[in-house]
Amino acid sequence: xxxxxxxxxxxxxxxxxxxxAAAKRRLENNFADIFxxxxxxxxxxxxxxxxxxxxxxxxPKNKIFKFIDKTGDILALRWDYTTSLARFLKMNxxxxxxxxxxxxxxxxxxxxxxxxxxxxxIIQFGAEIIGGDVDGEIELIEGIFEFxxxxxxKGFRISVSEAEYLKRLLSAEHLPAESLEKILHAxxxxxxxxxNELASTxxxxxxxxxxxxxxxGKNSVDFRPEMENFLEKLKNSLFDIPVDFDPSLVLDFDxxxxxxxxxxxxxxxxxxxxxRYGFLSKMLGIDKNGFGIALNLNYILGL
Amino acid sequence: xxxxxxxxxxxxxFDESLKLLDYIxxxxxxxxxxxxxxxxxxxxxxxxxxxxxxxxxPVYVEHGAADFGIVGKxxxxxxxxxxxxxxxxxxxxxxxxLAGKEKDxxxxxxxxxxxxxxxxxxxxxxxxxxxxxxxxxxxxxxELAPLLGLSTYIVDLVATGRTLKExxxxxxxxxxxxxxxxxxxPFSWKLKRDVMLDFFEKAxxxxxxxxxxxxxxxxxx
Numbered sequence: 142x143x144x145x146x147x148x149x150x151x152x153x154x155x156x157x158x159x160x161x162a163a164a165k166r167r168l169e170n171n172f173a174d175i176f177x178x179x180x181x182x183x184x185x186x187x188x189x190x191x192x193x194x195x196x197x198x199x200x201p202k203n204k205i206f207k208f209i210d211k212t213g214d215i216l217a218l219r220w221d222y223t224t225s226l227a228r229f230l231k232m233n234x235x236x237x238x239x240x241x242x243x244x245x246x247x248x249x250x251x252x253x254x255x256x257x258x259x260x261x262x263i264i265q266f267g268a269e270i271i272g273g274d275v276d277g278e279i280e281l282i283e284g285i286f287e288f289x290x291x292x293x294x295k296g297f298r299i300s301v302s303e304a305e306y307l308k309r310l311l312s313a314e315h316l317p318a319e320s321l322e323k324i325l326h327a328x329x330x331x332x333x334x335x336x337n338e339l340a341s342t343x344x345x346x347x348x349x350x351x352x353x354x355x356x357x358g359k360n361s362v363d364f365r366p367e368m369e370n371f372l373e374k375l376k377n378s379l380f381d382i383p384v385d386f387d388p389s390l391v392l393d394f395d396x397x398x399x400x401x402x403x404x405x406x407x408x409x410x411x412x413x414x415x416x417r418y419g420f421l422s423k424m425l426g427i428d429k430n431g432f433g434i435a436l437n438l439n440y441i442l443g444l
Numbered sequence: 445x446x447x448x449x450x451x452x453x454x455x456x457x458f459d460e461s462l463k464l465l466d467y468i469x470x471x472x473x474x475x476x477x478x479x480x481x482x483x484x485x486x487x488x489x490x491x492x493x494x495x496x497x498x499x500x501x502p503v504y505v506e507h508g509a510a511d512f513g514i515v516g517k518x519x520x521x522x523x524x525x526x527x528x529x530x531x532x533x534x535x536x537x538x539x540x541x542l543a544g545k546e547k548d549x550x551x552x553x554x555x556x557x558x559x560x561x562x563x564x565x566x567x568x569x570x571x572x573x574x575x576x577x578x579x580x581x582x583x584x585x586x587e588l589a590p591l592l593g594l595s596t597y598i599v600d601l602v603a604t605g606r607t608l609k610e611x612x613x614x615x616x617x618x619x620x621x622x623x624x625x626x627x628x629x630p631f632s633w634k635l636k637r638d639v640m641l642d643f644f645e646k647a648x649x650x651x652x653x654x655x656x657x658x659x660x661x662x663x664x665x
Contacts, residue, residue, distance in 0.1 A: 258507065300634065331528040331630060356641060358634070385634055409508030409631035 153261030239272030269433035559589030
């Protein structure tokens with residue numbers, strides 16, 4: 142490459158010049174003000190993590206930027222904030238008093254192939270509450286919407302699901318683990334053709350039910366009482382925002398427990414995602430549930 | 445009521461896709477005229493149909509510029525778009541094959557050059573087969589590459605095998621079978637669920653009907 146004439150930025154990255162940088166600064170300040178008022182403290186983890194930490198994450202390993210340092214250790218660029226927070230909790234668990242309420246503003250990095258117009262740097266603003274209760278979770282969501290309403294983006298909607306919902310719908314305890322994994326993979330990829338094939342052989346009787354739930358958004362198995370409680374409180378506090386049910390939001394049974402939500406808008410863009418996660422206790426031995434939501438600021442900033 | 449936008453690919457899947465759209469209620473005659481128009485609207489069906497290249501269909505659908513798209517499984521597997529894959533439309537059947545001037549399996553050769561439109565699929569399947577290949581990405585007329593010595597082999601779609609035969613190329617290994625798929629944007633699905641479900645049910649019914657007719661032999665193509 143002739144550096145003198147052909148300076149460029151790799152695909153998927155961006156410079157924030159002047160107005161954009163000022164807009165980001167303003168949004169950061171708004172976000173911080175809202176959450177500091179709710180008793181949250183800022184958490185700014187290292188940009189670099191050990192690659193091994195990605196074992197505790199939902200982000201696929203082939204989407205993580207990794208590199209090798211002089212000693213041969215594999216390092217990775219921060220791919221999300223929740224995993225870094227979990228690592229911090231594990232390292233400092235005796236010193237921390239719960240509930241712990243934190244917010245963060247910064248970038249995460251994911252590798253995407255090809256030219257589909259997907260960014261590789263994603264500016265995320267988010268908040269997490271560890272060891273809180275349902276009211277704390279609702280307060281967090283209210284903070285998120287207070288912020289979103291100030292950004293000028295309109296026409297928000299929320300999709301909700303419950304982590305264990307599909308397990309109950311499929312009576313998953315009767316299914317071999319390997320089959321369940323294949324079904325979940327098909328649902329995650331929203332591949333209804335593969336799902337149809339799997340369902341026809343594994344549970345022909347529930348097949349129609351499953352498709353009805355996934356495509357029509359009809360709720361054919363009841364939510365758990367605590368999920369009902371969460372939903373009722375959510376609808377009461379965000380009465381002007383439409384809430385729909387999307388069971389394909391289930392991402393991982395080991396990671397999430399209870400409610401999962403996604404915020405999107407009329408432009409068919411995902412603005413934020415999150416939910417209640419149980420992986421701290423299941424995988425890290427920290428006896429607390431967490432709840433967090435991360436917002437995609439690239440969209441809000443028009444990047 | 446809002447309009448539904450459907451992205452349809454030019455090329456092999458075009459004619460069959462028009463029949464499907466016609467059945468669903470979009471008068472497809474207007475698409476058959478040879479002109480440069482790319483967007484077709486029908487106010488009664490409340491539908492817009494856009495005609496694009498097949499590799500662009502998933503891009504339009506992933507970004508929500510189109511609600512539905514019709515595209516080959518080969519393109520979906522190559523691009524891995526973030527879309528709903530709803531229905532196997534069962535037309536446009538073809539096989540992604542490794543082909544070459546000779547019938548020999550290149551398994552024990554080193555660094556063979558393979559030309560293809562599908563670099564991701566080609567490297568995935570060839571490495572699975574234990575073939576060490578250097579992939580050369582081309583955009584069309586892949587079968588030219590071995591004829592001019594650009595590559596020894598190609599990985600390309602084969603439907604009838606006529607093109608290969610005419611160019612004196614042989615299938616060495618079938619790698620992956622493909623057919624047309626109906627895809628949708630997941631957020632569109634939530635925002636326009638009723639009309640999209642209706643479109644989907646009609647498409648499903650059409651495909652079932654057609655395959656019954658094909659099996660009973662009355663309508664074999």
